[in-house]
Amino acid sequence: MDLRTLYQLKAPAFSRIFGVLFLLILSFTDSYGQSIFSNPITGTNPNTANPYTAGQLVNPNITVSGIGRGSGITGSNTNNRYNATGWNIGSLGATQYFEFVLTPSAGYAINFTSFEYTGQASGTGPTSFAFRSSVDSFTGNIGTATVSGTTISLSGAAFQNITQTIRFRIYAWGASGGTGTFSINDFTFNGQVVAACTQPVITSFLPASAPVNTLVKISGNGFQNGSGTTSVKFNGVPATSFTVISNTLIEAVIPVGATTGAVTITTNNCTGTSAASYTILSSNCSTLYADLFISELYDAQVGDGGVIELYNGTGATINMTQYSILRYGNIGDAAPSYTIPLTGTLASGSVYLIRIGNDAPVCTFTPNMTYSTGFNANDAFELVKNTTVIDVVNAPNNAGYSVIRLNTVPAPNSTFVDSEWNTSSSESCADIGLQNYNNSTTTVIAPQPVNAIICENQTASFTVGVSNPAGVTYQWKILNSSGNWVNVTNSATYSGATTATLTVNNVPISFNGNQYYCFVNISGCQESSHAAMLTVKTKPVTAGIYFN
Structure with a gap:
């Protein structure tokens, strides 16, 4: 409809159209x-x-x-x-x-x-x-x-x-x-x-420390201000789930990938941060690899095809949403030419492959994600965790190369050291998706225990699996009513308290909400499993049937 036709409309119709246009403009303004x-x-x-x-x-x-x-x-x-x-x-x-x-x-x-x-x-x-x-x-x-x-x-x-x-x-x-x-x-x-909004206040946690998958009670105030709470994060990682119980209490589940650090709560578009760090129980096992790191770069000589490979040797599953890759068009550039936000999770001992470019890949592999813009000679790459650069690798000044990190050096490294990499001026597909990094000193728990839902008076069990099982000792722990983790001991109710499988017998309704995890020890290396919750439901009552 052109303006001449618009003005030929009756005034009320014109007003309605003008009103719609005004609302659209207002909506656009509010959004941006x-x-x-x-x-x-x-x-x-x-x-x-x-x-x-x-x-x-x-x-x-x-x-x-x-x-x-x-x-x-x-x-x-x-x-x-x-x-x-x-x-x-x-x-x-x-x-x-x-x-x-x-x-x-x-x-x-x-x-x-x-x-x-x-x-x-x-x-x-x-x-x-x-x-x-x-x-x-x-x-x-x-x-x-x-x-x-x-x-x-x-x-x-x-x-x-x-x-x-x-x-x-x-x-x-x-x-x-x-x-x-x-x-x-x-x-x-x-x-x-x-x-200005009023920040929610975080005063305490129960328990004060816990492994992944624990339901944590967060006390404070202001959790129901305005539009309410929309986010709970453990050191920057969103909680698996959370429930606002009242204006002074939130229950949140610790997510995979969480590490020790501050808890943040966003309420009514205003974020409050805990004064104290929340301690995530994980592992003290020795390893060369303190965090996620870049393990390989591959650049095809012809076209824009490439691969960035990352490796997780930490001994725990990593939440990849904390990380991003920054690519600089030339080594020494002040600003990156693009940023790749990472997604998903990555199990310990696994690689994460990013396919780069639009050309058909020369190598055969299954990427975790694809990014359309390519890279080339003399590029620099940074691995960033939240806002901190944790790893750096530089590409050689030629097209077509493979740059592979040695398996004898600690990683990640926020400073590029050429001697820590095997750089070839001709590309090779041979190592893409493979890894020979030795993190065997870490006892990796897999599978993790899972939540159990049963009726009262039934039996529940929780099981962990471990790599390197020889010489491993186990101790299951329970969160008591005071918010402390205490050892489970064998009794008429519990069996297998120091084995890979904990069995809870003839479970009473009072055990509803109990939380357990397994503390694993091998030669002084301790690792905590994820927590698992026991949900106990009242057994349904069946009406009696009588015959005359």
Whole structure:
């Protein structure tokens, strides 16, 4: 329908259509945020002000600095853009940047959505760029900044519920001359400024330490504020499940992949963090491999096909959602060219294969995931856990290669050491999906015990399996009413308390909700199994049948 036809409609119909269009626009705005701080930067020589504030549009519930510049650069006269020189440094510098400072008013919080800008550089201007924030003291890149501008997502948790001053900087470097210029032509911060939320408070846990799959009681307050609790995480890993019992109590199940660390609860879009760490009972067994690591890179000489192989030698199943792969187009680049978020779980002793590129694979293997963009010579790869780089590998400066980690060195390693890798300038499929890493010093429990559901007066059993079973000792434990793990002892009720299978006989209804795990010991190496819960149901009553 064109505008002429639209205006020929009756007024009520036009109003209805206009109303629908308005609601669609409003919905779009609500979904993607709206401008909270922007400036088209117009006028004569804006660079003469530091910071420059003329013409800026600002949400009434925040204060801002305008756009300013670091002490390492100098303003340069140009109309209708904020221009500077001094970018002729070889790498990211501490004082060569444009800066934006935003502070929410008391009682308000900023939920950022994105940052948009346009820019330009002269022929001798900078060639490398980075966008960073004070959230991590300007150490990590946010998105990928470019010379001409882009839209950078700020939808991550780190940029939500901001109640204190936050600073953003655009760094630039690599100019071929001291007079080379770079400017910001206009910019917009998108998001919402809302009444500050009240964080839920976490005060205690019961039990205070436990293995994976334990149901933990988390005490505190504010768990039913506003829209309620939407997330419980153990050191960044989402709980397997959780139930809000009351405003002061949540029951949550420890997920696979959880490690010792803080518990976070998100209620009414506001996240509270425990002051104390929660201790996950796992293993103290010695191993060369402290975490997930990159075990092999494969690059096909022709086309964009490649493989990134990861290995889990930790002795425990890993939740892969904590990890991502960052690929840098050249060794030493300040910002990655792409990021691959990982998914799923990975059992101990297993490999995780990422197929790279769109070309038909030369090698035969079953990938865990596929990423369409390829890689090539002189690339660098980082394995990141949450926000921390834990492993690095560099590719040789030629197309077609295999880079395989030696099985005699500790891993992961956040610094690339060439001598820890076997690098071949011609590719080979032979080792893809295979591993010869010796983590035999770790006693691996598999299968894990599973939850049992029975009727009262029936029998239940819980079983663990172990690798390297010779010389293993077992001790089953139960969580008592005080929240302490105590040894199970053989009795009329229990048998097999020090074997691989615990049997619970003639189970009374009072055992409903009991939790057990097995403590395994081999030559001083201790490992805790997952926990298993016993659910006991009342036996149904059968009505009597009488015959005359």
